[in-house]
Amino acid sequence: MKELIQKAASLLETNVVQVVIGYGKGSADRTRAIFSTTAADCEQLIFDSRCIQNLAVYLTKAEIKKMGKPAIVAPLPVLRSILQLAAENQITDDSLVVLGVSPESELIEFESLAAIETYLATKQIAIEEKYQTTIKAIKAMPVSERFAYWVKELEPCFKCYACRAACPLCYCTRCTVENNQPQWISVASHSLGNLEWHIMRAMHLAGRCTDCEACYNACPMGIPIYLLTKSMLQDVSENFGTYGPSLHRDNTLSSFNPDDKESFIR
Numbered sequence: 203m204k205e206l207i208q209k210a211a212s213l214l215e216t217n218v219v220q221v222v223i224g225y226g227k228g229s230a231d232r233t234r235a236i237f238s239t240t241a242a243d244c245e246q247l248i249f250d251s252r253c254i255q256n257l258a259v260y261l262t263k264a265e266i267k268k269m270g271k272p273a274i275v276a277p278l279p280v281l282r283s284i285l286q287l288a289a290e291n292q293i294t295d296d297s298l299v300v301l302g303v304s305p306e307s308e309l310i311e312f313e314s315l316a317a318i319e320t321y322l323a324t325k326q327i328a329i330e331e332k333y334q335t336t337i338k339a340i341k342a343m344p345v346s347e348r349f350a351y352w353v354k355e356l357e358p359c360f361k362c363y364a365c366r367a368a369c370p371l372c373y374c375t376r377c378t379v380e381n382n383q384p385q386w387i388s389v390a391s392h393s394l395g396n397l398e399w400h401i402m403r404a405m406h407l408a409g410r411c412t413d414c415e416a417c418y419n420a421c422p423m424g425i426p427i428y429l430l431t432k433s434m435l436q437d438v439s440e441n442f443g444t445y446g447p448s449l450h451r452d453n454t455l456s457s458f459n460p461d462d463k464e465s466f467i468r
């Protein structure tokens with residue numbers, strides 16, 4: 203992508219940014235995140251269908267912040283995560299330069315986070331039919347059967363936390379799973395411990411998850427954790443009328459409306 207390389211190099215040469223977060227060649231046939239600090243480094247930038255890692259995960263990392271102002275290569279899932287991070291006051295207009303990449307692999311330069319929101323309004327998150335069918339079937343199960351289903355699906359989880367590390371919206375400096383006084387979540391990878399971990403993760407991401415699937419792609423065991431986050435997206439949409447990131451909306455589960463239909467609010 204020559205245009206992307208040229209733009210990234212020019213941003214570094216003019217010192218508008220000090221690092222460009224993008225995709226480069228990885229091991230075997232994979233791609234990986236690369237951090238270019240010189241125009242020459244930018245020659246390593248690539249973009250193709252293998253670039254599925256959500257690079258927005260690096261925007262909140264202390265090690266990256268130390269490198270200076272970043273530019274970031276941002277296909278749709280990354281753009282959505284950037285918007286959500288902005289809505290959560292983690293980034294501002296002047297803290298980064300966004301090098302958007304359209305689904306047609308064209309470079310899009312955004313003047314502001316608001317411009318990203320306008321662009322994304324025409325590219326709403328759409329949960330594929332096959333996932334909707336599976337989620338519907340799981341929800342239709344009797345509670346005991348659904349419980350057994352998740353215990354079995356989550357059984358291979360050994361709590362490596364790669365899913366958490368890959369998620370741009372899991373940016374707490376200390377995750378509740380590392381808290382041991384008191385120990386809210388069991389450390390062990392037994393049925394209860396795995397359920398606790400995954401329910402907690404899904405709830406923390408409710409109304410925030412941007413459906414990028416980076417968590418699932420990072421899981422070495424191939425556990426279909428996307429079913430939890432996609433289902434939560436649907437639930438939030440149906441119950442709160444919100445779907446996808448927005449700069450003009452409070453966080454779904456940490457705000458309330460005095461006119462809420464539930465009685466707890468009165």
Ligand code: SF4
Binds near residue numbers: 372407411412414418
């Ligand atoms: S929970 Fe998974 S799908 Fe949702 S934003 Fe995080 S990495 Fe992406």
Ligand code: SF4
Binds near residue numbers: 360
């Ligand atoms: S990446 Fe997979 S195995 Fe690791 S903690 Fe997440 S779900 Fe469990």
